[in-house]
Amino acid sequence: MGFNLQLLFTGIGVGSIYALVALGFVLIYRATNVVNFAQGDFAMLGAFSMVVLAIDFGLPYWLSIILTLAALAAFGAIFNLAVYYPLRNRSFLPVIISTIGASILLENGVLAAYGPRPQSLPTVFSGQGITIGSVFLDSQYLLIIGVAAAMVAFQFLLFERTFIGKKLQAVSQDKEMASLLGISVGTMIMVTFIYSATLGGLAGVLVAPILFVSVGMGSSIALKAFAASIIGGFGEVTGAIIGGLILGVIETFGAAYISVPYKDAFAFLGLFIVLLFRPQGLLGERVAEKA
Amino acid sequence: MLRNAFGMVVSLAAIALTAVGAAAHAADPIKIGMVAPSTGPVAESGKFQTEGAMLAVDEINKAGGVLGRQLQLVIEDDQSTNPGVILAFSKVAGDKDIVAFLGPIRSTQVHAMAPDVLKVAKPVLIGGTDPSLTHMGNPWLFRFRPNDSYSARVIADFGVNTLGKKKWAVVHATDAFGTAGMTSLVASLKSMGVEPVLVQGYTSNSQDFTPVVLAVKQSGADILGTYMTNEPDQGIFAKQLQQLGVKPAWVGSPTTVTTTALKLAGAALYGSYAVVDFNRDSSPAAKEFAAKYEAAYKTTPDIFGSWAYDAVHVLALAIANGKSLEPEKVRQAILAVQGYQGAEGVYNFDKNGDGLHGYNIVKNNDGTIVFEKHIDFKD
Numbered sequence: 046m047g048f049n050l051q052l053l054f055t056g057i058g059v060g061s062i063y064a065l066v067a068l069g070f071v072l073i074y075r076a077t078n079v080v081n082f083a084q085g086d087f088a089m090l091g092a093f094s095m096v097v098l099a100i101d102f103g104l105p106y107w108l109s110i111i112l113t114l115a116a117l118a119a120f121g122a123i124f125n126l127a128v129y130y131p132l133r134n135r136s137f138l139p140v141i142i143s144t145i146g147a148s149i150l151l152e153n154g155v156l157a158a159y160g161p162r163p164q165s166l167p168t169v170f171s172g173q174g175i176t177i178g179s180v181f182l183d184s185q186y187l188l189i190i191g192v193a194a195a196m197v198a199f200q201f202l203l204f205e206r207t208f209i210g211k212k213l214q215a216v217s218q219d220k221e222m223a224s225l226l227g228i229s230v231g232t233m234i235m236v237t238f239i240y241s242a243t244l245g246g247l248a249g250v251l252v253a254p255i256l257f258v259s260v261g262m263g264s265s266i267a268l269k270a271f272a273a274s275i276i277g278g279f280g281e282v283t284g285a286i287i288g289g290l291i292l293g294v295i296e297t298f299g300a301a302y303i304s305v306p307y308k309d310a311f312a313f314l315g316l317f318i319v320l321l322f323r324p325q326g327l328l329g330e331r332v333a334e335k336a
Numbered sequence: 337m338l339r340n341a342f343g344m345v346v347s348l349a350a351i352a353l354t355a356v357g358a359a360a361h362a363a364d365p366i367k368i369g370m371v372a373p374s375t376g377p378v379a380e381s382g383k384f385q386t387e388g389a390m391l392a393v394d395e396i397n398k399a400g401g402v403l404g405r406q407l408q409l410v411i412e413d414d415q416s417t418n419p420g421v422i423l424a425f426s427k428v429a430g431d432k433d434i435v436a437f438l439g440p441i442r443s444t445q446v447h448a449m450a451p452d453v454l455k456v457a458k459p460v461l462i463g464g465t466d467p468s469l470t471h472m473g474n475p476w477l478f479r480f481r482p483n484d485s486y487s488a489r490v491i492a493d494f495g496v497n498t499l500g501k502k503k504w505a506v507v508h509a510t511d512a513f514g515t516a517g518m519t520s521l522v523a524s525l526k527s528m529g530v531e532p533v534l535v536q537g538y539t540s541n542s543q544d545f546t547p548v549v550l551a552v553k554q555s556g557a558d559i560l561g562t563y564m565t566n567e568p569d570q571g572i573f574a575k576q577l578q579q580l581g582v583k584p585a586w587v588g589s590p591t592t593v594t595t596t597a598l599k600l601a602g603a604a605l606y607g608s609y610a611v612v613d614f615n616r617d618s619s620p621a622a623k624e625f626a627a628k629y630e631a632a633y634k635t636t637p638d639i640f641g642s643w644a645y646d647a648v649h650v651l652a653l654a655i656a657n658g659k660s661l662e663p664e665k666v667r668q669a670i671l672a673v674q675g676y677q678g679a680e681g682v683y684n685f686d687k688n689g690d691g692l693h694g695y696n697i698v699k700n701n702d703g704t705i706v707f708e709k710h711i712d713f714k715d
Contacts, residue, residue, distance in 0.1 A: 161380070255543075300548075
């Protein structure tokens with residue numbers, strides 16, 4: 046029993062990491078209809094920013110988090126202007142290639158600036174966690190699960206209950222119509238990039254104490270997060286969370302009961318099965334081609 | 337006017353160079369080629385490597401050189417890649433005056449350039465530890481670090497005979513390094529009559545090791561032997577072992593005591609053991625090298641510098657002993673080197689071109705690496 050509960054907790058913890066990054070994917074996809082392949086690198090930048098501020102400069106942890114999120118917000122704006130905006134009137138393909146290019150540039154830029162050695166970052170809490178029965182609950186994972194839940198609630202309220210959320214939705218559904226109604230499409234997309242980059246940075250700050258800080262950390266999480274958002278139904282906020290959790294739990298149990306080396310395969314097998322039987326994703330709406 | 341002045345400077349320089357060339361002709365330096373990364377992801381290790389070699393060259397030259405001639409290093413950047421090393425080697429090999437070469441510390445790069453080494457037919461001194469490198473019929477490769485078959489034997493010998501542990505869990509990455517290490521370790525344990533209670537592989541860059549830790553726990557192992565390639569993986573694994581209260585003895589591959597591993601895992605690795613080829617406290621020669629290196633470069637030396645330092649010294653010794661620069665004579669003279677005290681250990685070359693046959697065991701004593709013992713094998 047303890048064995049399975051331990052696996053379940055770990056699965057949900059790892060799944061929450063995927064979910065946090067998947068949220069960023071979903072937001073940008075909703076606003077621009079393209080997948081941002083540099084989403085994982087936002088997390089990597091957030092983590093490196095924490096190392097620079099909290100360790101190299103010795104600033105207090107809370108201040109480093111605030112400055113990191115602010116820096117990522119500013120970076121989101123720059124990213125929009127440099128990577129998306131010049132190609133906004135083209136089809137989705139050039140934009141996707143552009144985000145892949147940005148990802149390569151970011152990873153190698155950080156490699157050149159900070160070197161190849163992975164760094165470590167202390168956890169937010171001083172205690173490692175709590176033990177209930179035979180199950181150990183890592184404090185950092187508890188924090189990640191909590192933040193992921195809070196972000197889902199926040200994002201739900203933002204999109205469904207606020208005026209700016211409605212405007213963001215309108216832009217993602219039909220840009221021309223939205224602009225005819227007097228919504229500034231450019232501003233809404235800018236807001237989306239700023240928010241997604243901040244969210245990615247937050248994910249990086251939270252996972253850094255667990256996964257350590259290295260140049261490739263973002264892309265390895267992003268691949269799973271991408272799969273998670275497809276499982277959940279691409280473009281669905283709740284779907285991204287559910288997809289992330291399912292993925293985390295499947296791979297943890299698969300590793301424990303079947304094979305550790307094939308851990309990643311279980312995750313992608315899950316993706317494969319969903320695509321086969323429910324291509325629109327668990328929560329996605331069926332899109333029929335109009336005649 | 338300016339052009340005239342420039343032309344004059346160039347001709348003066350040319351005259352000066354010719355004069356220097358003529359003067360030096362009497363005792364041309366003995367050239368040693370070297371391929372090492374100065375760009376790319378592992379450029380940092382290349383710096384240690386060239387500095388180790390240069391330190392030895394300077395010492396030998398100050399002591400009068402070899403056969404009355406000075407040594408000179410010709411270094412090319414291998415860009416940290418396999419195509420890069422082939423390109424770099426073909427550049428240095430184009431210089432017919434070069435007597436021998438220092439090659440890479442990465443086995444995959446040595447494999448990549450091995451066919452060209454056969455064609456060039458001059459000694460290449462390497463640091464790659466894949467056992468097959470000196471066992472594939474290439475007579476020109478000489479190894480200056482103990483190969484991985486010895487690391488597994490030392491891990492098994494130390495764990496079984498010194499620590500007295502019989503219930504082994506072997507955890508390894510499923511890449512070439514991890515799988516080769518696991519195979520050797522399991523074979524060594526079996527030869528000592530020990531059947532591991534768990535052999536568990538994992539793919540590199542895992543975000544979580546809970547299933548592996550729980551498997552170790554359920555197996556009831558009292559000792560852990562590991563071949564983990566990436567330090568972040570090892571850090572996550574070590575921390576989760578500690579969190580879930582699994583505390584076997586631990587003897588790891590050299591990755592367990594790299595500076596990065598110590599920094600990432602912190603307290604989670606305290607009390608663990610590891611095999612390393614270079615440790616400053618392992619012998620007077622190692623201590624002396626470390627002191628000289630620190631005096632020259634103001635940083636602590638590590639495994640990337642020590643073998644290159646030894647390689648240059650052994651090469652100089654072989655040339656002096658054989659009194660010839662002819663490749664075959666140098667080759668025979670290197671193979672004849674026995675009992676040479678280097679920074680990495682005592683070199684006794686075997687017919688395959690392996691100089692070292694053992695490893696040091698070190699302990700992580702609350703973050704400080706302490707030398708435990710050196711285990712050497714005769715075969």
